[in-house]
Amino acid sequence: MSDLTRLSLTEALQGLDRKAFSSVELTEHFIAAIEAANPSLNAYILETPERALEMAKVSDTRRAKGEAGRLEGAPLGIKDLYCTKDVRTTACSNILGEFVPPYESTVTQNLWDQGAVMLGKLNMDEFAMGSSNETSRFGPVISPWRRKGGANAGLTPGGSSGGSAAAVAADLCLAATATDTGGSIRQPAAFTGTVGIKPTYGRASRYGIVAFASSLDQAGPIAKTVADCALLTEIMCSHDSRDSTSLNVETPDWTADVSRPVKGMRIGIPKEYRLDGMPDEIEALWQKGIGWLKDQGAEIVDVSLPHTKYALPVYYIVAPAEASSNLARYDGMRYGTRQLGSDLLHTYEQTRAAGFGKEVQRRLLIGTYVLSSGYYDAYYLRAQKVRQKILQDFRDVFQTVDALLTPATPSAAFAYGERSDDPVAMYLNDVFTVTANLAGLPGISVPAGLDNQGLPLGLQVIGKALDEAACFRVAGAIERAANFTTKPSAWWPSA
Amino acid sequence: MSVSKADVKKVARLARIAVDEANLEHLTGELNGIMGWIEQLNEVDIDGVEPMTSVVEAQLKMREDIVTDGHKADEILANAPKSDDGFFVVPKAVE
Numbered sequence: 001m002s003d004l005t006r007l008s009l010t011e012a013l014q015g016l017d018r019k020a021f022s023s024v025e026l027t028e029h030f031i032a033a034i035e036a037a038n039p040s041l042n043a044y045i046l047e048t049p050e051r052a053l054e055m056a057k058v059s060d061t062r063r064a065k066g067e068a069g070r071l072e073g074a075p076l077g078i079k080d081l082y083c084t085k086d087v088r089t090t091a092c093s094n095i096l097g098e099f100v101p102p103y104e105s106t107v108t109q110n111l112w113d114q115g116a117v118m119l120g121k122l123n124m125d126e127f128a129m130g131s132s133n134e135t136s137r138f139g140p141v142i143s144p145w146r147r148k149g150g151a152n153a154g155l156t157p158g159g160s161s162g163g164s165a166a167a168v169a170a171d172l173c174l175a176a177t178a179t180d181t182g183g184s185i186r187q188p189a190a191f192t193g194t195v196g197i198k199p200t201y202g203r204a205s206r207y208g209i210v211a212f213a214s215s216l217d218q219a220g221p222i223a224k225t226v227a228d229c230a231l232l233t234e235i236m237c238s239h240d241s242r243d244s245t246s247l248n249v250e251t252p253d254w255t256a257d258v259s260r261p262v263k264g265m266r267i268g269i270p271k272e273y274r275l276d277g278m279p280d281e282i283e284a285l286w287q288k289g290i291g292w293l294k295d296q297g298a299e300i301v302d303v304s305l306p307h308t309k310y311a312l313p314v315y316y317i318v319a320p321a322e323a324s325s326n327l328a329r330y331d332g333m334r335y336g337t338r339q340l341g342s343d344l345l346h347t348y349e350q351t352r353a354a355g356f357g358k359e360v361q362r363r364l365l366i367g368t369y370v371l372s373s374g375y376y377d378a379y380y381l382r383a384q385k386v387r388q389k390i391l392q393d394f395r396d397v398f399q400t401v402d403a404l405l406t407p408a409t410p411s412a413a414f415a416y417g418e419r420s421d422d423p424v425a426m427y428l429n430d431v432f433t434v435t436a437n438l439a440g441l442p443g444i445s446v447p448a449g450l451d452n453q454g455l456p457l458g459l460q461v462i463g464k465a466l467d468e469a470a471c472f473r474v475a476g477a478i479e480r481a482a483n484f485t486t487k488p489s490a491w492w493p494s495a
Numbered sequence: 496m497s498v499s500k501a502d503v504k505k506v507a508r509l510a511r512i513a514v515d516e517a518n519l520e521h522l523t524g525e526l527n528g529i530m531g532w533i534e535q536l537n538e539v540d541i542d543g544v545e546p547m548t549s550v551v552e553a554q555l556k557m558r559e560d561i562v563t564d565g566h567k568a569d570e571i572l573a574n575a576p577k578s579d580d581g582f583f584v585v586p587k588a589v590e
Contacts, residue, residue: 102570202551215550244555313533324510331511333585335574344588349513361512365503365522366529368510379533384546386539391550423525424532440550465551 004029005171006487009074009228012174016063016073023063023073023117027056030075030119032495034172040492043157043167045080045138046088046121055117062115070235072115077173079164080121081128082108082219083208087118091210092136093126095330095355097337105208106240107177107219114235119173123163126357127327128184128212131429133162134416135359143192143413144170144488148454152491153415155455158188158429164222165192169488175223175232179209181216182315183409183433186445189222190408190458193447193484195229195475196222198433200466201440202247203233205240213322214245216315216437226446226475230254233468249466257469258476263297267474268401272308273432275410281451282407289405289448289459292481293474301401305393310386311435312427317370317383318438323360324367330355362423391439394462403470406432408445408458432460442468446475447484456486498526 004026007015015021031049038044052075059073083089083101090096104112112118125135133156134140143157143166157166161178165188168176178185180198189196197220204219211217221232234254240246269290274283290300332338332351339350356364370379397404410431419426436443442465445458459478463470503523507514514522568581577584 097576099574102567102573200551202553241556241558245549245551245553247551247553248556307539310536310539313536316529316533317536328511332576334571334583336576338576340586344586345511346513347586348511349508352511353513356512362522362525362529364510364512365506365526369498369502369506369526369530372506372509381546382536382539382541384548385541385544386536388544388547389539389541391547423529438550 005033007174008224009174009231010225012074013071017068023056023059024053026073027052027075027117029495030173034119036493036495037170037172040142041144041166041170042139042141043123043163043170043172044077044120045092045123045163048087048118048120051087052117052119059115059117069113069115070231071111073117074115074174075117075119076111077119077122077164077167077176078108079124079161079177079179081124081179081210082177083210084108084118084121087121089121089210090137091127092124092138093355093357093360094137095336095352099335101208103208106205106238106242107209107236110235110238122167122176125160125162126360127210127323128160128179128181129323129359129363130159131183131187131426132156132416132419133159135357137357140416141166144492145192145413145455146488146491150453155413155415156191158191158413160184161188161222165189165194165196168192168194168222168224170492175221175228177219177236178222179217179219180437181212181319182437183430185220185222186433186443186458186460187409187429189445190447191413191456193456193486194222194224195226195444195446196220197229197233197444197468197471198436198442199233199237199468200442202245203237205238205243205246207240207242211326213319214326215322216319218437226472226479227255227258229444230258230472252469254468254472257472260473260476261296262293262474262477265298265403265470265474266301266401267293267298268301268303268397268404270303270305270308270397270404270406272305273406275431278410282410282457285449285457285459286407289478292478293405296477296481303397303401303404305397305435307386307390307393308435311390311438312431314383314386314390314438315430315434316366316427317379318387320363320367321371321380322367324364324371327360327364387438390435394439394441398464403474404462405474406460406462408432408460412451412453412455412457436462441465442471444471444475446478448478448482449484450486498523498530
């Protein structure tokens, strides 16, 4: 029966529906799996087994009464960036201490309203700032994947949603919530052989999600299949009057798009995503993806997004600037930790020096610098103008194509310590994903193959604004052609 | 434009983050590395381009000017490092 944890979300819901097992049984399997595996993987930073069983029990009753929601009884993991009522939420930062939100994020509420069960809170980079999970206050997540014949070096599952990706890949939840500001859903999904989508900016409410860079942050799922992602995205997205940038638009039936043929679709291949020094395997994977779509009748079109190379530098002005404003609230007065100093100013400075980790401090300093008097025009205003040109590039190509196909990351997962010395080298992880955040577009990462060390690689599909349907359709076609079924072999203790 | 130690000190003060003198040199180097890499934005012709204010073409919504929330003093104080009788207790700010 331990195979229950290996089911996809869709399969598990079918099993619950035909009473092959109950939500309590399913939840018990996950709790046991987490208990055994988590000391090795560190994917969960807070396990909530009692709450999970309570929710599962209530869920089974609801199902028995014929009142099942769309996720009735499905055990999920929640990234620690989401505020969960009465359950500690820290954004994996020391500065939040033992913060217990008195309210629930809109996205997680949407999941509970459809009957989902919460297994616990998932590890992540502090305030979602990082691409490797090593900036977490709780220590890094160890990826369930290992290099073939390697020295078993601990690999990163990517970041910032590294706990979400690792938990899904290691079957420690059916699916997980995640968030994406520069690639934090898609890069970890690519590193762990899972599927992750960042919807169009404004689709999912940001209410109750700890803010990092408000013009870029967007919620989305990480799951085992494209269909699971489509189902979760439908439920996570909603109009919310408590988020001023939430869009008042219909949420379509995306699960139906996953199996729609791509015949006749025009798929753009942006030449600027071919980087100097990019591993041959990434190029080969991209060509394979192009071939699969061509075989299924899509038309491949070479396109150009000329300002692509400026996306990361723009991001490293805009995101830290917004973060320096958003994180000004952590002053040790109303919640979180306080380090008493000799006077009020000293108390603020000591509180923030002790509470924020190195990477967060670095970004707050950059953000404050680019917004400071005399530098605002040279940095922030210029960046927002270049950002406009990046968006215009996309608008131009979407006149002629329905979606874009790119690699998800410039490499496979790396080992801890291999990249962290040079911040700019670490930032380059997001080179293919950050453009979609700057332009507010939907992007999905779907596993497409393994590199020569046996590690997963992903392809990314970027769609027009509000056209997640195209992302799901093309990702579905890639999923069917790639037939990626490899799972990491469990080196961690199982239940 | 290169970032000096004095700049980092000033910015750290503005950001309300205490930085050790010993760490200043290292931070200045890192910030210079990042800001130097960002300088490439100067290559882009931005003449006549409006700065982006929003990625989605949506009007900010207006709502009735009425109270929609409140009476949650206990919830608001629940996470305070220090509170007393319905108030946050903070260090002395005015002599």
